[in-house]
Amino acid sequence: MHDRRLVTEGIRVSRIFPKNSRQIAAALGLGVVLFGGLITAGVTYYFTPKYTRVGYTPYQPVPYSHRIHAGQLGLDCTYCHTNVFESPHANLPSPNVCMNCHDPAKGNIKGDSPLLAPIRDAFKTGRPVDWVKVHKVPDFAYFNHQIHVNRGVSCVSCHGRVDQMVEVRHEQPLSMSWCLDCHRNPEPNLRPNELVTKLDWDSAKDWKVSPLTQNTDSQEAFARKMVKVSALHPPTNCTTCHR
Amino acid sequence: MKYVLIILALLTVLTVGFVGLRGQTSRQPPVMVFNDLVDQPKYKNQGESAFFADGRQMRLPPAGAVAWGRTPDKPDPGNLIDDADYYGLKVIPLPVDAALLQRGQRVFNTYCAVCHGGFGTGNGVATNYGMSAPANYHTDRLRQVTDGYLYQVITEGKGLMGAYGPSIKPPDRWAAVAYVRALQRAGNAKIDDVPQNLRGELEKQP
Numbered sequence: 001m002h003d004r005r006l007v008t009e010g011i012r013v014s015r016i017f018p019k020n021s022r023q024i025a026a027a028l029g030l031g032v033v034l035f036g037g038l039i040t041a042g043v044t045y046y047f048t049p050k051y052t053r054v055g056y057t058p059y060q061p062v063p064y065s066h067r068i069h070a071g072q073l074g075l076d077c078t079y080c081h082t083n084v085f086e087s088p089h090a091n092l093p094s095p096n097v098c099m100n101c102h103d104p105a106k107g108n109i110k111g112d113s114p115l116l117a118p119i120r121d122a123f124k125t126g127r128p129v130d131w132v133k134v135h136k137v138p139d140f141a142y143f144n145h146q147i148h149v150n151r152g153v154s155c156v157s158c159h160g161r162v163d164q165m166v167e168v169r170h171e172q173p174l175s176m177s178w179c180l181d182c183h184r185n186p187e188p189n190l191r192p193n194e195l196v197t198k199l200d201w202d203s204a205k206d207w208k209v210s211p212l213t214q215n216t217d218s219q220e221a222f223a224r225k226m227v228k229v230s231a232l233h234p235p236t237n238c239t240t241c242h243r
Numbered sequence: 244m245k246y247v248l249i250i251l252a253l254l255t256v257l258t259v260g261f262v263g264l265r266g267q268t269s270r271q272p273p274v275m276v277f278n279d280l281v282d283q284p285k286y287k288n289q290g291e292s293a294f295f296a297d298g299r300q301m302r303l304p305p306a307g308a309v310a311w312g313r314t315p316d317k318p319d320p321g322n323l324i325d326d327a328d329y330y331g332l333k334v335i336p337l338p339v340d341a342a343l344l345q346r347g348q349r350v351f352n353t354y355c356a357v358c359h360g361g362f363g364t365g366n367g368v369a370t371n372y373g374m375s376a377p378a379n380y381h382t383d384r385l386r387q388v389t390d391g392y393l394y395q396v397i398t399e400g401k402g403l404m405g406a407y408g409p410s411i412k413p414p415d416r417w418a419a420v421a422y423v424r425a426l427q428r429a430g431n432a433k434i435d436d437v438p439q440n441l442r443g444e445l446e447k448q449p
Binding site: 027034058073089101128194 | 353
């Protein structure tokens with residue numbers, strides 16, 4: 001009696017769970033783990049500014065080449081971005097700066113180029129050129145250019161070798177963890193203030209050769225001194241960047 | 244099991260195929276899902292405005308505005324006194340020391356050397372591209388002009404030279420004037436100008 005009931009129940013159970021149910025469960029479990037792992041990997045890889053922002057190279061209304069102007073001609077960054085040492089915002093130049101050389105009535109270097117028509121129009125009408133912003137931190141993060149460049153963090157640390165770019169390309173993620181990496185250990189990114197806008201200057205290679213630095217010890221020693229003398233301790237609390 | 248693996252592999256290939264890898268050049272702005280805080284509808288530096296006719300979010304002071312601490316006859320908010328008040332000065336109104344000259348060197352090499360050349364002889368890099376005849380500082384006329392005149396030329400431009408007043412702030416303009424004066428002296432120097440103890444190598448040269 002007792003045994004019989006067990007047998008009948010056993011039959012019912014085996015009708016619900018087929019004979020290979022163990023294999024199916026194993027495959028299903030493995031599938032979920034694999035699928036979940038893949039999703040996790042995808043999110044980790046793609047849901048970050050390293051993917052979403054790096055590589056952004058918008059078309060600009062005027063194909064201004066930093067490689068020609070900053071690289072080949074050797075214009076200093078501040079020839080156009082004049083306020084970067086005195087302002088939180090690194091300004092784009094107004095068209096009169098372009099016109100110092102490209103004004104058809106004055107310097108007339110390529111003064112009649114059709115590519116420069118938006119600049120000439122802006123100069124005439126006062127309506128600014130619609131440059132497309134490439135580097136952007138979220139509006140709830142308040143980045144301050146002047147505090148960084150005046151403390152010896154070069155443009156190149158965040159913007160890459162703009163002097164080699166025909167079109168400006170977003171090179172660094174500008175993510176919060178990326179900011180914090182440097183705020184926790186700023187020393188590798190420090191250099192003498194005079195060299196901040198020298199994008200081709202490489203601390204590792206040029207320190208012993210450059211007339212400005214060859215008489216000092218090394219980049220590491222310089223950075224340690226900077227940190228000590230000017231109490232350079234980049235804050236890492238929230239209100240540093242978020243208000 | 245085999246099918247699960249094949250489906251996953253396909254999914255991976257499709258994803259990478261459609262959205263690519265990190266760091267690929269993209270012409271489109273970054274895709275944001277929750278953009279409300281990242282791109283706030285507020286006026287920002289050099290932003291674009293749909294409201295004002297000239298498209299600028301940053302506004303100029305209205306005509307006749309007088310900055311705090313100024314009088315209506317000298318309303319320019321940017322400078323301590325109006326630029327024109329400086330033009331008549333014979334000498335630089337700042338103490339000329341090593342710091343000012345170093346500042347001037349940096350300003351000069353940034354803004355002036357492009358056309359006038361690093362030594363002020365009028366052979367800057369822009370002349371290779373068709374900029375015609377920037378002034379050579381080492382002439383009697385420019386040695387004799389006043390400091391205020393050089394300041395005026397920097398501020399307003401002259402001939403083919405554009406105005407650099409918008410780019411260079413007044414103290415930096417004076418620093419550049421000081422550096423130009425230093426260049427002129429160096430370009431016209433006699434051996435007597437060099438301190439005795441530094442002459443050694445110079446005197447050997449013809």
